[in-house]
Amino acid sequence: MVMVMEDKLRDLKKCMNQTVFKKVDFDREYSLHVVKQAERKTTKRGPVLKQRLLSGFSVVVCIGFILIALLSVTGLNQSPHPQAQLTALKSPTVSGILNRASKAEDHLSSFHEAFNFTISAQDGKDKFNVASDGTLDVGGQLPVGHLILHSHEAGKPTTTEAYVTNSTTYSRISGDPKWTKKATQGTIQTGDTKSYDPYNDLPLLKKHLDLVQLTKKDNSYVLDANIEKGNFSQIIKDYFAANLTQNMIQTFDQLNLDHLHCTYVFDKNTYLPESTKLVAKGSMDTQTGGTIQVTISFIINFSKINQFQNITIPENVLSETK
């Protein structure tokens, strides 16, 4: 048997080339571009697309998610980064686009997000909605995220404004003009699985390319993924859990997700994100033994990419919170 094994090992190249290495891909043009651009020093943050996509998943004021957005910005260099001008893929594939989108994040230094987040629930004939919308600007040296969040809950609208850095969050809520300061929740330390991890992001899609459909629209690539119930529920919860507070995690524990539809739109030339839409549907068991049908929708539109900006925390905010 030892001899047989030795014979098998002598043919290992053929064996592995026909199996594991059968579909190794090589995007020559892009690879050359990335390597030759390497002289420009960027702090690699990894693909952060989906973290921004989830940044609005918060019913109440939850501004820890801005940490995620800050990860996408190479804050040490205030000069705008020249955007990667990659020629269009001759035969665009989902995997090719995801690879380029992942790397395009390295060219991101600032951006503006307009987001909208809603939870709709129906319990028999009773319906209720909770909605939030707002804007998030990220840029500057630290970097700094500036969030304005409007929540519409139970007929009581509130507006929260916050400046967030990796270490400190300054915030105030409508009705109280005073700024407060606290340590930013969550951590971006490596090794902490609660923090956003870029490898949970686009590689998740890359692993399940059969779920992703590609279409072209004007100057954009649109990737659609439909994920049905079953084994995916735990994945969704684990994924979201990296970006939520403890309260939200407990809420999600009670949510049985049935379906998730994700749409990612990328610029065809720069592979930077244009918009993202996530719609999750599921149900929750109530304490009275009933079931509520829940729909969660989250939409982000990106703009002003690398067009600004030196976001700083205003002096009055710093002085009020000393």
Add this chain to the structure above:
Amino acid sequence: MMRNEVFKILEKNTKHPDQLITSLIDTYWITIKKLAFTYVKDWGLAEDITQDVFINCYQNLGNFRGEASYKTWLFQIAVNRCRDILRNKRFKTLFIFDDLKDLLFKKEPSAEHRFMSIAEDEHLSQTILALPTKYREVIILFYYEDLSLKDMQVLLNLNLSTIKTRLKRAKALLKKQYESGDGHGR
């Protein structure tokens, strides 16, 4: 062999770093990517590692003294990078999470797929990939990459007897796991 000879001629006549790095990428990108995959078992991560390797190479082309071949040099960078990543705690956490995801995503294979999946080549490949890193790398470098023991000595920074011992133990473990059909050894 022919390719190596052509490449040597190219090296001699190629002075501009841009041309040289292009040649190196054309020649070794896929090789390095496959090597990286055998360490981290994730194509996305292998792609990232490959980029890191060639960026490192490009930035240090001026320092390369030619004591080893370009291939050995690239392999050294790649092996060191892979080992750094495997040591990273975050990666280890991810590895467990990836296993969970794979388990949860497992679909019932078709009859044809079941037949293919137990085909010998696939079984051998997967068994090798499931070996502990220190055994897997010597098997891959010796049997897949056709490196000599001497090259492996330089690449892995191990003495010759250690490499021989690891190869011997790797083959014994591989035989045991291959026969038992167990592809989950770590």
